[in-house]
Amino acid sequence: MLSAMQNLSQEEQDLLMDALPLVTVLIAGADGKIDVSETSWAEKLTDIRSYSNEPELNDFYEKAHEGFSDKVSYFIKTLPAETKEGTQIISDKLTGLNDILAKIPQPLGAKFYKSLTSFAKHIARADGGLFKMWSISKEEEALIGLPMITPIEMPEEEV
Secondary structure (H helix, E strand, O other): OHHHHOOOOHHHHHHHHHHHHHHHHHHHOOOOOOOHHHHHHHHHHHHHOOOOOOHHHHHHHHHHHOOHHHHHHHHHHHOOOOHHHHHHHHHHHHHOHHHHHOOOOHHHHHHHHHHHHHHHHHHHHOOOOOOOOOOOOHHHHOOOOOOOOOOOOOOHHHO
16 A cells, blocks of 8 residues: 555645544544543554454555554544544545555455445444444434545456
């Protein structure tokens, strides 16, 4: 993934690297409160995916893990506390991924998209439900598919 990023502008590379922290804050804050269990799990998941993932994405996750918690903290501190407004700002930022993903090879873009939506679902499950485990709130459910990002399908020959 990192080699495909070399053809992107610095701003585009930065947005790709910010995608995981932004998704973390988006999903964790969907219910109006960001719980440490969600942000901690997101950080652990980023680390796990640096070696246990689609091989083409391991280097991306390894780099994204560096400074991950600092970026999450930064976004939490700088985004509006009002849930609807914060959600809109993050959604607008993540919409920028559409143009970026169109510039990288389709199989890699599809794997990245699938990985992002899977990441979002894992964050949502970190602190939801009756027993605070493995359940997704209705607010999170509306966002885990990352509707602001156009789905990228795997090309037929890659499936």
